[in-house]
Amino acid sequence: MSASETARENAQQTLIDAYAKLLTCVRQMHELANAEQWAELIEQRTHYVMSVEALRSRDAETVLDEAARKRKAELLEGILEHDVEIRRRLVARRDELGKLISVSQRQRNLHRAYAPQQGEVAGFDVPSDQEKGLT
Numbered sequence: 001m002s003a004s005e006t007a008r009e010n011a012q013q014t015l016i017d018a019y020a021k022l023l024t025c026v027r028q029m030h031e032l033a034n035a036e037q038w039a040e041l042i043e044q045r046t047h048y049v050m051s052v053e054a055l056r057s058r059d060a061e062t063v064l065d066e067a068a069r070k071r072k073a074e075l076l077e078g079i080l081e082h083d084v085e086i087r088r089r090l091v092a093r094r095d096e097l098g099k100l101i102s103v104s105q106r107q108r109n110l111h112r113a114y115a116p117q118q119g120e121v122a123g124f125d126v127p128s129d130q131e132k133g134l135t
Contacts, residue, residue, distance in 0.1 A: 011061075012068045018055050019075040025051065026082040033089040041086075 025048050032041040064072060 008063065012064055015055075015058055015062045015064070016068055016071050016075070018051070018058065019072055019079070022048070022051055022055065023075050023078050023082075026079050026086070030082045030086050033086045036093075038093065 025044065029041055029044050029048060032038075032044060
């Protein structure tokens with residue numbers, strides 16, 4: 001085996017290993033989403049995005065043989081399946097947070113609308129010192 005063939009095989013294996021690491025990472029992210037561990041998920045997602053960016057240039061430079069292309073396709077399929085489920089969970093969480101924000105805003109608006117009136121009503125209920133004849 002020539003040096004160039006060895007280098008090509010090493011480059012292929014490095015690329016496939018990088019995709020396998022991405023699959024492991026996205027599996028962990030899926031578990032975090034299912035466990036509703038949102039802060040950890042976001043942190044993991046940051047590392048995932050950086051790994052994808054690093055992989056992008058390596059992928060463009062590496063020529064794969066048929067077996068490596070097939071393995072890459074299998075890994076990508078797994079990555080995408082998990083990614084779809086993570087996104088589904090994130091959308092559900094976003095919707096849940098949106099509802100909570102809406103309820104909170106309505107409560108705040110009600111408080112703003114009725115709190116001043118409650119103060120005025122309380123003022124009518126409590127007689128002043130003058131009304132009590134204490135001055």
